[in-house]
Amino acid sequence: MKKQFLIYITLLGIGIFSCQDLNLEPKGILGEPELFGNEYGVKKYFAAIYNNLPIEDFLYYGTNSGSASAYRPDNYWEQGKNSQGNMSGEFYNTWVLVDNDGFAYWPYDRIRDINTFIENFPKYQKNYTDKVFANLQGEAHFLRAFYYFGLAKRYGGVPLIKTVQNPLADKATLEVPRNTEYDTWKFIYEDLTFAIQNMDATSEAGRANKYVAAALLSRTMLYAGSIAKYSQYLGFQGEAATSAGMAGMDASKANEFFQYCVDAGKVVEAGPYSLYTRGYPDKAKNFADLFLDATSSESIFIKSYDITSPGNNRLRHSYDALMSPSPDMSSFVGAESYPPLDFIELYDMPAVVNPDGTPVRFNNRGDIRNEMEPRALGTMFFDGDELRGKTFNIQRGIYKKFNVLAADAQQGSSAAPINAGDNRILGGRGWTTAINGVTYTIAGTHGNFEDQGGENNGWGSAFIRKYVNPAQATSDVREYRSDQHWVVFRLGEIYLNSAEALYELGNRNEAFNYIEKIRIRAGSKVARPAIDMTTSNIGTINKANYPYSIEKSLQFIRDERIRELYGENHWWWDLRRWRTADQVLNQFRHRMLSCYFVANEGKYIYLDEINRWNRSWTASKQCYYEPIPWGEIGKNRNLLPQNPLY
Incomplete structure (x- = not known):
């Protein structure tokens, strides 16, 4: 069954004491026997550990550098402006640039809490049945693996602390060196394997089970x-941390891990999950509902929120208020993030340019949706879509005439002759213009506006739909007034994981069996494309030059991952593990799909334009391994050598 957890903000004080002779028992503090001696106590002990799991969700503040609070940001309504999607270029807005996600993440306090449980819980084994005891032990190993995952994907090899350290021990004992990156990932594998073998197939809401661990x-x-497989192409071979095996692994180990991935997927597939189809036959609405239905057959583990909780605490978030335009669909500052054309064009969509190079003419702006892949329509709102009783109206401007090729518009450049003089008319919110005695509104109700900055300005021709709650009244769409859950794991991702791992192992047909399932549910025109084993080093987005060549069908699987998981905070981590971030995000200038009315024809055209601030996103090779926090190195010199390029 699907598992969800409710984050807890206010917790009872928890104290775990070593053997000390105290004359008085402190009042109101739970000790080890009260916590570990019964299931309710263990649940309370685990609550704060679950609450701080490294899950990049609605509240994740991707550029909160130096504060170690990206998972628990202070001014957290602004997460919409500083989300990981905005940081990494998955969304376009005007607020943030790539910042390598660095914020000195170092959760060894939580790892110590888990080790305390693992080490001391056996003393209370007689209080439990064998099944319950094993399940709780497995749950602790799952939690520890989750925290180490948050460390490994940032730093590579880290100290593997498996037992509770005595703070009074000698310095040499306490200054634990880093393990190799291979050993770190194997430790995660071992913890999760233990969890799968010991946990039940079901669990109460808010707790993991064997399928969540898988x-x-x-x-x-x-x-x-x-x-x-791909770290060998980074050129880090001369770096001390790489030579020591702390930042990178031998490529010969890749298939071992890919096989573990495939095996884990088989475990999940044996569980009670299926791709979500409750909203059929409307495949667009079905895909949107997947992320809002708390009883979805596809969700394996969800993080829940609760609008009934008192105050503006972190049981609430502000996603709707920061993804919907104001005042029609939001009563707060309005939308902050928009899908760029670079991602929209990965889906099946209608041509906007004819074979002869001229723009396709549309009778209505909303006709862009007519041939759009249902999954795209479930991920994004386009002109003509409805939300909270209002219809999206998105237009950048007006051409008096457009009698040239689409390329002649030079991606929106003011220097293009077709854009010169008064032939192209741009305007602000509500501005009008008269052409041959007819008055026209220049920009759409929801953008694009020349007189406004980043807030509440439709920079392209789409808004984010994924995770937006249409049932929420506009008057209630404000900061801290959303409580839809975050899907941590779902079957669609597991299919994509298995497909990629299988392809890397050379099992191409089996890999595309999973891709076909995903694409049928998505409503894609071609459910199972032909396998193309031609190799190339040219990526899809930004036409990046990869440092290695891959088969085009593997690139298709990567693109399918982007299509299916868009807006779910996988993009940044995928670029990092593929070792392509510094190329894909190399002066990456978002392209925006802009709609214009052609006055002398009474038709609409869509043009491919560079974002009009000409902003670029760039990631350096430093992003692949974040620096071990210098404050920790100051306490433990055995954490050296530092990661590459720092």
């Missing part, structure tokens, strides 16, 4: 396999 194993082992 889903985490699927994800982590795909990461490990990719890192092992």
Whole structure:
């Protein structure tokens, strides 16, 4: 069954004491016997550990550098402006640039809590049945693996602390050195394997089970396999951390991890999950509903929120308020993030340019949706779509005439002759213009506006639909007034993980069996494309030059992953594990799909334009391994050598 957890903000104080002779028992503090001696106590002990799991969700503040609070940001309504999607270029907005996600993540306090449980819980085994005891032990190993995953994907090899350290021990004992990256990923594998073997197939809401552990194993082992295979192309061989095996693994280890990923996927598939189809036959609405239905057959593990909780605490978030235009669909500052054309064009969509190079003429702006892949329509709102009783109206401007090729518009450049003089008319919110005695509104109700900046300005021709709650009244769409859950693991991702790992192992047909399932549910025109084993080093987005060549069908699987998981905070981590971030995000200038009315024809055209601030996103090779926090190195010199390029 699907598992969800409710994050807890206010917790009872928890104290675990070593053997000390105290004359008085402190009042109101739960000790080890009260916590570990019964299931309710263990649940309370695990609550804070679940609450701080490294899950990049609605509240994740991707550029909160130096504060170690990206998972728990202070001014957290602004997450919409500083989300990981905005940081990494998955969304377009005007607020943030690539920042390598660095914020000194170092959760060894939580790992210590888990080790305390693993080490001391056996003393209370007589209080439990064998099944319950094994399940709780497995759950602790799952939690520990999750935290180590948050470390490994940032730093590579880290200290593997498996027992509770005595703070009074000698310095040499306490200054634990880093393990190799291979050993770190293998430790995650071992913890999760233990969890799968010991956990039940079902569990109460808010807790993991064997299938949740298998889903985490699927994800982590795909990461490990990719890192092992592709890190050799980074040129870090001369770096001390790489030579020591702390930043990178031998490529010969890749298939070991890819096979672990496939095996974990088989475990998940044996569980009670299926691709979500409850909303059929409307495949667009079905895909959107997948992320809002708390009883979805596809969700394996979800993180829940609760709008009934008091105050503006972190049981609430602000996603709707920051993804919907104001005032029609939001009563707050309005939308902050938009899908670029670079991602929209990965889906099946209608041609906007004719074979002769001229723009396709549309009778209505909303006709862009007519041949759009249902999954794209379930992921994004386009002109003509409805939300909260209002219809999206998105237009950049007006051409008096457009009698040239689409390329002649030079991606929106003011220097293009067709855009010169008063032939192209741009305007602000509500501005009008008269052409041959007819008055026209220049821009759409929801953008694009020349007189506004980043807030509430439709920079392209689409808004984000995924995770947006249409049932919420516009008057209630404000900061801290959303409580839809975040899907941590779902079957669609597991299929994609298995497909990629299988392809890397050479099992191409089996890999595309999973891709076909995904594409049929998506409503794609071609459910199972032909396998193309031609090799290329040219990526799809930004036409990036990869440092290695891959078969075009593997690139298709990567693109399918982007299509299916768009807006779910996988993109940044996928670029990092594929070792392509510094190329894909190399002066990456978002392209925006802009709609214009051609006045002398009474028709609409869509043009491919560079974002009009000409902003670029760039990631350097430093992004692949974040620096071990210098404050930790100051306490433990055995954490050296530092990661490459730092």
